[in-house]
Amino acid sequence: MNSVELSDVMADFAGLIGRVEETGERLSVTDGGEPAGVLLPAADLAELEHFAQRVHGGPRPRPTAGRERPAGPERQGPYVLYAHADGVRMTFVRDRVTVAELRSVAELDWLEDKARTARQGYMDPKQAAAFEEFLARQPPVGDGIAWIAESWRGQEPFTVLEFLKGPTPEEAALAYGADPRDIADGLRLHQVRDKDEREGTDDLLDVLAFGAAGEWTWLGYHDVGLAFTRTLDPPPAHRITLTAIMAKGIYEFAYIKDGVHQNPTPPETGADARPEMYEIPWYTPGEPPFAPDAPLAFLNPHIRRAEEHTDWTDSIALFFAGLERAFALSLPQQALTTGQTPCAHPTPPH
Structure with a gap:
């Protein structure tokens, strides 16, 4: 998984989100070289959320607000960025459709662990x-x-x-x-x-x-x-x-x-x-x-x-x-x- 600095995400999120939307690949996001989160396609996140909700156990990790967030939505090219109140999560939208989200490393690990457990018992x-x-x-x-x-x-x-x-x-x-x-x-x-x-x-x-x-x-x-x-x-x-x-x-x-x-x-x-x-x-x-x-x-x-x-x-x-x-x-x-x-x-x- 490729890595990118948070400052670069904010400076040119249109190009990065376009890349995520086109390739379906995740991007690791760092802040001053330290892991800050993962930018992942909306479809990828939807699948994790779908399976993770089937498994009970442990509160979902939620970061506390630790970073100043924009006063309102930001637009670059065809994409709009919505920052969440926790100061970490971000949602990227094109034509009123969510295409990607930034989630913390801890939350994504929690989602993947729960989803993995649920998938083991799932059949179409x-x-x-x-x-x-x-x-x-x-x-x-x-x-x-x-x-x-x-x-x-x-x-x-x-x-x-x-x-x-x-x-x-x-x-x-x-x-x-x-x-x-x-x-x-x-x-x-x-x-x-x-x-x-x-x-x-x-x-x-x-x-x-x-x-x-x-x-x-x-x-x-x-x-x-x-x-x-x-x-x-x-x-x-x-x-x-x-x-x-x-x-x-x-x-x-x-x-x-x-x-x-x-x-x-x-x-x-x-x-x-x-x-x-x-x-x-x-x-x-x-x-x-x-x-x-x-x-x-x-x-x-x-x-x-x-x-x-x-x-x-x-x-x-x-x-x-x-x-x-x-x-x-x-x-x-x-x-x-x-x-x-x-x-x-x-x-x-x-």
Whole structure:
């Protein structure tokens, strides 16, 4: 990147801006030999701003006014210079269209760092569609979750299944209010089952089972008496919740990404309208469950592939088979069946 002194920019900005506009190249600007900023094309800056705004974290560096600025716009040839109040930023306009801007080195570094992070997860619509099609053809990770659909329909082994990205299983269990002593002692699900059979108790209804599969932490529990708090701070980047209410025939799926509920919004929109849980019985095999423009539409090809390439016939199992392909969800079949998964009671009240 070529360098130019700020005094030269002010003396002949028409020639320099014309060069930036024509070549699309950036110019490093120095002030007395020290870095003062970067002059960059408006299109370049627009792209950085577009991606950087998608990433949260850290205040944007803003210089304090340290240089006298012109009293009004300055014109040279076809270009007009507008100086900003911070004494560093400058905007260059031709025919009322912004063509270039001067930004501080610190601010540009901040923008590029945030934009780089955002670009890593970005695909244009055609790329995204092709990638979703590729993922939909992949087999499930580990045991998948479709195997649990039949027993889950009858609320076995749990009423609620949750999958979280971010916290470890132990961190999630503690945040939900699990007894730290049970976690430290390594309590297992079969121990609770054996006690229930031996003593005629129902402790299995009051425990939280937990584990890890791939990039996900999973939790299983019966939400009896709201014994567990479901509180995580900060919230997980991804949360998938599957809830079975056998008595009412309600079987629900919810997905929250970066704090935003991805489920459909009810038609009665208003100030208090909230996205609703998707009821899995709404899904009819052979028909895409989500509208093409819905946030959850990316699940359609995965569920379609499950219909085409698995032996499942039950609608809940097929829906689960689609989820396991879309999100790489899995539950340890043998460990859950034999009760070897760790679990914990709620922390007793003081």
